Amino acid sequence: MVTEKRETKRGVFFRVEDLEDYAIIFVPAEKHEVYLKAQKILLDQVICISALRGKNDLLIVEDIVWPDVPLKKHNRAPIPICAALLSDLHVGSKMFMEKEFKRFVRWLRGEIGGDKLRELAGRVKYLIIAGDVVDGVGIYPQQYDELEIKDLHKQYERAAKELEEIPDYIEIIIIPGNHDATRRALPQPAISREYAKPLLDLGSHLLGDPSVISLYGVTILLSHGRSLDDIIASSPSMSFQSPEEAMKVLLQCRHLAPIYGMRTLIASEKVDHLVIEHVPDIFHAGHVHMMKYTTYRGILVVNSGTWQKQTEYQKEMGHIPNPGIIPVVDLQSFQVFTIDFVSAI
Template sequence: MAEETTAEIAKIMDFARDKRLIIAKDAIEALSKRPNWQELLEAMAQDQIFIVTREEIEKKSMKTKITLVEKGAMPEEVPKKTEGAKEVRNFRILREYEVTNKCYTCGTSEDFLSLFRDKFLTLRSILEQRHSLKLRPIKRLKYAKEKEEVEFVGMVYRKWETKTGNTALELEDLEDRCIVVLSKSEHVVEADRNRIMLDDVIAVRGTKISKDMILAKEILWPDIPQRDVRLIKKDLYVASISDMHVGSKLFLEHSFQKFIAWLNGNAGSDEERKFVKKIKYLFITGDNIDGIGVYPQQYNELNIKSIFEQYDVFSNYILEIPSSIEVFIIPGQHDAVRWADPQPAIPEKLVPRLYDAENIHLLGSPSWVEIEGLKILLYHGSCLHDLFSNVSGLSYETPQHSIVELLRRRNIMLSYGLKHPYAPERKNFMALKEVPDLVFVGDLHHIGYATYKGTTIVNNSTWQDRTEYQIMQGHVPTPGIAVVMNLKDRRIYEKHFMVS
């Protein structure tokens, strides 16, 4: 019996190797006990899931069982018989990628070390799967001959400009460091010279020019793979909004009331009412209230000066949304959760009525949801401000391009120690281990769309008027817009609700 098990494990490992999959130790035994292990691994390879864990196996197994009957939600998300809804909803929340109820950090040096090691190892694994690399540990580069071609992965520890105008990087792995030079005359790496930030994990193809120095010929990013846009057969719509800032004197209350009325089919033409009935999911990407004490002298700019009252008014609006629409809500830095990413869900004691509603789901930021087989990333967007400060060519007027940079890095945790903070959780919830089909972000108060390698990106509008800070910065928001997308063809519609 032991010999049969060993032979079966060998078959699994060989099959995984052919599919360029990495199998975690705890997953090998789980696979060996499943007669359909080959089908599961095929599905993971097709979905670009390169790191196979026990959780991923359970998830895929459940999805397969459901598919055999009729697609529905995972057990945690029991299909709901909401009023006016005849079909079973096909969605699930990927809880393993969300920090809510998993905040175990003590803020010790060991927690920070664990976080950075997790980030490095996860992104190195993705780089190995994404690119055909013959990687060497940095400590073994010293044994390479001068002018020999080398490939390795490192995290950026230091970056500076040399006297000759080249860019120099000090990269480290778990054991050693080396210097990488990006020549100003090397056009292949020109864009990367301005793009690379501290703590980025990158692969380098280059030539050894001295004992601890490499001349870069190419910089490789974890990135998402190029894919065709994945569509569904149903004529089904999702909507997204963000940054209501309920409680602020600048909250566009009348415009938001018009949006709620429109969702209920109480506004617009007959054609619009038919259109609205096709909306089955709504994503709300943070800064739901304006909060209290978020910035100096904010108290004087509040219309509602109690955090509980702000959430009570917010809850009133959300509960007016038809129960036939599944609503997913994540927090932002104005919400009553920690400012540092990853952010847990808004606590139940602040929005108890929303937790009681069957069609409303309170999640952390970032979070992942799967709808009709499409993987969706929800993130408020707080870290994007550090990208604008450190990567040239990005603009608040085109926020979608900054989200592309997150996908290129396959990571939401950028440089540690800049403006936006990160909590040193023992598990890294900021790495993008999945390849999203759709990404919805907020925070920047400016609408923006892009398609990047088969992934559709939406940066949401706001429901707050232009603030004094935005006027000072010269930033012009695009308020009062709801985004609606048809998952059948990825066509995007804007519905404007601004009241003069």
């Protein structure tokens, strides 16, 4: 495990330790390929190294290996059934895009869109929300002034009202985010029943963060993506405009929150539930309000964006979201259809 990292003109020094001892390792800058790997290493990350012993027990690194995921062949649904992937509705915020969300619901009902889009809507069997159903209260500075609904119970009542028009044959699966009514530390239990009763009354399935589900044999890893902030902040090559790249790092680390002590709160538990023990077919997260997707070693990696316009806090942070765009995944072909409900329908 990496406990210290120091970059110099000569290369990168690390302090690594296991349960028995520690060592200082060095990656020379002239070993370009290994040096690029070293720059991406995170504190608290578990790695394997191949090294030669130098002076004063310094280990000169020959290669670095991450836990990573193996190349994977998709499990596929036997029929062309689809899942709509959502996150970060932020119901209760003045910036919640109610008009666009209602347009999405009307599309699911087959009321709008051309023939191909209506045919696609008819194949959607699952709606999966990766956290931040509501905006919450007291989550960030000056949030109160940006709330349309300032009571947390009423935010969930409004969220249920927005979801109740979704066709009954579509199953709704929801995990919490950092704005939802549950503990802040990972792993998060499902949204508290005290607040979530309106969602439960709809027949929604409320799960914790992280969760692993299987739909027609397709395994989906769900996490809100809180630790993406830490990954992006710790990696010069990462940005909030490309969250799928940070999600790939989590797969390489085989852990959903590999850095300890930054913005992501991690609960102390006997078992680490944040380890990515089983390799999924799909990895779905949200949090950063940027809809992007990619494939990594056979895994479909999707960050499902948001239904909230840019907030003042995001403006201060220089983050520009792309709201109102939804990815729909065909669980048989793994084709991803992106639909823009701001301008396309």
